[in-house]
Amino acid sequence: MIFRNIGLIDDEFKYRADMFVGTIGERIVYIGETAPDEETLDRLSREYSSEILAMNNGCHCCRPDDFDPVFGEGYDGRGRILMPGFYNAHAHSAMTLLRGYGENLPLDRWLNERIFPFEAKLYGDAVYWATLTAMAESMRYGIVSTSDMYFFVDDMIKAISVSGLKSNVSRSVSTMGCDSVDECKGFKEMREAIMMYDGFQNGKILVEACPHSEYTNTDPGIRAIAETAKEFDVRVHVHVAETESETKGCIERYGMTPVEYFESRGIFDQPCNAAHCVWLTDNDRDILAAKKVSVSSNPISNMKLASGICDVPALYAKGINVAIGTDSVASNNSLNFFEEMKMFALAGKVRALDPAVITPQQVLYSATRAGALAQGREDCGLMKEGFKADLIVVDVDVPNMRPLHDPVNGLVYSADGKDVLLTMVDGEVVYRDG
Secondary structure, eight states, rough: EEEEEEEOOOTSSSSEEEEEEEEEETTEEEEESOOOOHHHHHHHHHTTTTHHHHHTOOOGGOOSSSETTTTTTOOOOOTTEEOOOOOEEOOOOOGGTTTTTTSSSHHHHHHIIHHHHHHOOOHHHHHHHHHHHHHHHHHTTTTTEEEEESSOOOHHHHHHHHHOEEEEEOOOOOTTOOSSSSSSSHHHHHHHHHHHHHTTTTTTEEEHHHBOTTTTTTTTHHHHHHHHHHHHOOOEEEESSHHHHHHHHHHEEEEEEEHHHHTTTGGSSSOOOEEOSSOOHHHHHHHHHHOOOOOEOOOHHOOOOTOOOOOOOHHHHHHOOOEEOOOOOOOOOOOOHHHHHHHHHHHHHHTOOOTTTSSSSHHHHHHHHHHHHHHTTTTOOOOOOOSSSSSEEEEOSGGOOOOOHHHHHHHHHHHOOOGEEEEETTEEEEEOOO
């Protein structure tokens, strides 16, 4: 696809007007202020000959009127902004079935009285359709990839594969109540999922090791999951210090905070995505920085469950990679990532009592590039030649975006998920115009 005369968010998260962006296959191959010249077209034709040949051999009757022999479809970008898609760094997609089901409860009651009893009745086909629903909502709001923690992994991956989106999937493990770790159903399924699916669909699907949390696992269980991550050289996804009671409980059990505990048990020896991180000490942040752990902040879920507010400015100050997650729609109640970005920014400002402590550029980075890095997707999340074409088009010719004094600021504070006109994953359009 060749986008013409479109505003874009560049790789430094600055706005540039009236640009040209070309994709071939799964990559961004051209970014310029003018249309590509003949020399550039010749070079691209040679470098991507097989992809171009496959495109031109497709059904001619289905081609749009504006069709370029090198890039394919032409896209008029006037009144629109092209930017990297969102990387949802923490979610439980199949919990679409629980949207609005456990309202107005603190986390411990929410889990034990509503969520866990409901989940005990789930089965594979329900998880498939619930996950597919979440993927539809995700692409509607510009999410191109999700770090997903749940169970019935076969059914989740089937749904994600059908959707065309990307995912870092993890089979959430709770070893509490198991006679031994090796006999724990969740632990065995986690290992099987890693062996079967990691790298599936040309890398669109990655599989991570996943202790649900400290408080739902035994000490041998945590150690075994850490060893499994090392054995298969995969990433780790885990809930960390979401609530004050969780943190106090860990200190009572082990004499350590959750961060100190996980570090001592080897969970952070592999690249790790730590969800929430609301109740941290200065030493916790030093550990996360030293171990290069990514933090996925979930501001709406944390506020809805009254768990607290993650101190994102303090994490930024330590150089920690901070991404953004929605958590599940059971505690959100949507996957509207523009809403999540705005709340992420506002929560940080309130926490620091400083309106200038988080810039819109930092917010967009956390929503895109930081999320890609938290998923280990090094060639994703930036508007840059050679990177994967995981892109979204946002309509700015709408009342809520006018006047547009600063497009970057407007994307964070004025735009809405329903302003997304197109979502592209690895160069394929998966959502368009409703």
